[in-house]
Amino acid sequence: MSISPSDASVQVAAAYYDGQSAANKAVLLSIDGSDLLLRGSAWETRWPLHEVHVSERLGNTPRLITFAGGGHCEVNDHAGLAGLLAQAGVGRNWLDGLQHSMAWALAAVVLIVFAFGGAYRYLLPWGAEAIAMRVPGAVLQKMGDSTLEMLDRSLLDPSKLDAARQQELSDAFARLKPPVDPQMQYHIVFRSSPKIGPNAFALPDGTIVMLDELVELTGDDNEIVAVLAHERGHVERRHAMRMVLQSSVVGLVLAWYVGDVSGLLATAPAIIMQAKYSRDMEREADVYAEQTMLGNGLSPCLLGTILDRMEAAYLAKVREKHPDADAAKDSGAMDYLSSHPSTRERMSLMCPGK
């Protein structure tokens, strides 16, 4: 064995276990050529470096040097081992650096906050849309049924329109050519609701609820048809489903990862009833309505006209109940006004010059 005083060979103390018994032997590790040399009190052994595996740095835990044929060494002298590894030409990997640097830890906290923020702002709506468009018809059907049930129990009264008038409106809608082939089958149900006021809304399964109060608002059936086209847009783009998913992040995660949609079905009616579509969704439905109207030779401005009438009706309702504008807290009317963008804004693109 050649001993050279100027040999800067590093020696590291370690505990050697042969893997056959729990006995440990104190050894000194050093690099000898292309081998790792283990020197015990009265014995020595060597392993080619490529048959040796060194565990990564993990906090201050002992480093484990495993040998291909069995057995391992526990090393607690971290500085010494670092020197030994440097001598053997082994570098550190990037993950190791990440996990041991305080600066990176703090950066990680910041990144996580940003990740959550970004996810809520962008990933959530995208994910909701992706899932909503793939939800099977049976789920949408269930959602529609349970929502209608809930509405009938709490807010809706039977319609006072006569059968002929109802049929007239249904036919007008049926005659309407959609811009693209519809995914759902649509049918209108008639109700009355003094509480809600003039409105029509579509349920996820293609049922459109038409309120008497809306029918009475105008004599021009084409205006009503415009509203129905707008509502159909909401259904075709599955806005209700998307809102339900978006408002329940937990529900979205469950639906994505686990396929559990039962929780969503429970909350759906309440969310749909609030009908708080985002501005982008209202825009999408408006575009769909515009395309429908143009495709049937009708003016998109008709939608503007009926929306103006609805806005006026709601404002009148609010003032009538609360002459003092500050105390205006009529839930139905105020909700509608606050959740829908102003008609002027919406119609500016569709019906210029109005």
Next chain:
Amino acid sequence: MQGQLVRQNQHFEFTGKGWEYFRIWIVNVLLTILTLGIYSAWAKVRRLQYFYRNTRLADASFDYHGTPTAILKGRAIALGLVVLYNVTLEFNPILGLVIGLFLVLAMPWLLMRSLRFKLYNSSYRGLRFGFSGSTGGAYRAFLLYPLMAVFTLYLLAPLAHQRFKHYQFDNGRFGSSAFRFGAAAKGFYLLYLSALAAMAGTVLLLVAMAMVSGMGPGIQGLITGFAAAGPVIMFVMVASVLIVSSLFIAYIQNLVWGNTELGAHRFFSNVSARRLLWLRVTNFVGVVLTLGLFKPFADIRMLRLKLESMGLTVNGDMSEFIADQQQQATAAGEETAEMFDVDISF
């Protein structure tokens, strides 16, 4: 020193540090989020390696050998089963229930597999642990006894608990030596009854308090009493649950480990319920106030308390343990794919 029959109390040592673990934990969380959960298998391996290698006994540390791919496989299977169950239940309730039943029936087998995986992938001084519990035993311990406990209005719950721990511990191996579990059901019954008595006593005390503050016996007094002293009563209730549960957890650990032997050696455990209670309360406050960032510190503190209260009374020499030759022969051929790790905590 070698060869002499020495009786030594070797305490477990835990050298993990909060800030050190925090750095590892936060990077784990970040990467798990960025990979939508896939990195969690690697994170688990890192975490267990950190905990195991920081656990020392008689100047040597433990080690964890589980591979991330095996864990990922196990998690993927578990996730797949849950998705299948949920989706089927939604559209075909009967079929969904059948799948649910199948999952319940498969659970003991999965748990047994999980125990085998965890123990086989744990080592100390180069020797692996092992688990040789039978499938039948798993069904008795994880399904039969719990069901019996439920059907006897929990009268058999302490027995079921004892059978559970017996299956878990008595079938353990270290190298070629076997663990032996000697705690009888009597100890469990004593513990459960004491806890029950303590809780009942608290409730009676609170009822009396309520009646006194409601200034009158009977239901009327009770109601007005609760209305008046509501928050105080809630606080006392929460505090008593915390205290009794801390006592319970401490006693269980001491009872279970204090009656476990390995070869000629015997474990001992004296966790202090008082320190455990303090730790749980401060950990909870810390985690809430830091919106979860305190969790790694909380984990380290808890692990340190539990581990450093335990130890092994060594009768002889630690180096007497030898490898299990049979295990070594079959280890190479044993497909890790068979032993997958299902995340269920004990």
